[in-house]
Amino acid sequence: MECPKCRRTHPNDAYYCARCGATLPCPEPSASAQADFSLFCTRCGRSPAAAQSTPPTPNTSQPKVRKSLLWLLAVTLVAWIGVMAWYFLGQDKYLDMPFVIVPQGCFQMGDDETPRAAPKHEVCVDWFYMSQYEVTQSQWESVMGHNPSSLNSCGQNCPVNGITWEQIQLFIQKLNARGTFKFRLPTEAEWEYACRAGERKRYCGSDDGDLVAWHQGNARGDIHPVGQKAPNGFQLYDMSGNVWEWVSDRYDENYYTISPKTNPKGPPDGLTRIFRGGSIKSSPEFIRPTQRNHGDPKANFGDLGFRLVRIP
Secondary structure, eight states: OBOTTTOOBOOTTOOBOTTTOOBOOOOOOOHHHHHOTTOOOTTTOOOHHHHHHSOOOOOOHHHHHHHHHHHHHHHHHHHHHHHHHHHHHHHHHTTTOOEEEEOOEEEEESOTTSGGGOSOEEEEEOOEEEESSOOBHHHHHHHHSSOOOSOOTTOTTSBOOSOOHHHHHHHHHHHHTTSSOEEEOOOHHHHHHHHHTTOOOSSSSOSOHHHHOOOTTTSTTOOOOTTOSOOOTTSOOOSSSSSEEEEEEEOOTTHHHHOOSBSOOOOSOOSOEEEESOOTTSOGGGGSTTOEEEEOTTOOOTTEEOOOEEEO
16 A cells, blocks of 8 residues: 555555555455445445445544634633733732732830820731832822922922822722722821831831931931832831821820720721821931821821722
8 A cells, every 4th residue: 555645655454654654545445345345444444335435424523622622722811811901900000009918916006105105005907908108299190180299309209298188088089999909098006017017126127217217317308209218027118207197097195095906996086187107307206116196187298198008
């Protein structure tokens, strides 16, 4: 039998060409076999006579299986592309604002030596996501359409400042409308816990204020782009100094004496809101983790900004 591809001769019972791998045809039936339906080809099992009158039925099962696999792969690829597109478009919606996870834990909140921060008491918080940097002027402008900052000489990567607590609520409302994640201000307990980062340091991340903070002694009266100082143990930047940071709690000078141990959210009533962390106008004494200040939620102090918590 001759291979139709390479013309090599093979025995009649061979199925494939030994040289090129081509499938060999069945041998031509003899004259006697053509007339006898009881004789069968030793290779394909068909009657030579029947083969002359009945065309072979093609085997379509394998192409169908291949087609199903191709459809499955195509659907999987499209779904994967969709998920990746959703993820990256979602990142754009959140202004390239990186968040870090703050694990749950307990700590001693407050300071017995400072009347406004007394008494020291144990507080436990659940885990949460906190923005790694203070919200910048460019991020604020991309959501609100303007830059209200009174201190803006260092550029768009400086923390937004000169904003009221109420303006921040409008910013959060607009930001929440842009994607599936939701955002809010941290509670005072979350802020102090994130600042301390499980460490007993004088400032948020170090005993050396110059290492982690822009303050009255080194800032020369100017705010600075976020992230230029060293981070704390949770990789959060500028928790001490640069700008004060609004939190969600109302202020009550007696709240620490009645504060619940788990996830305190501040008093239900109060005319002022709390801000933490100190600023470029603060002495090193006032950028410590326990320092508290408060003001009218409609007030827009020039050295006051914020950072966000992302709701999982």
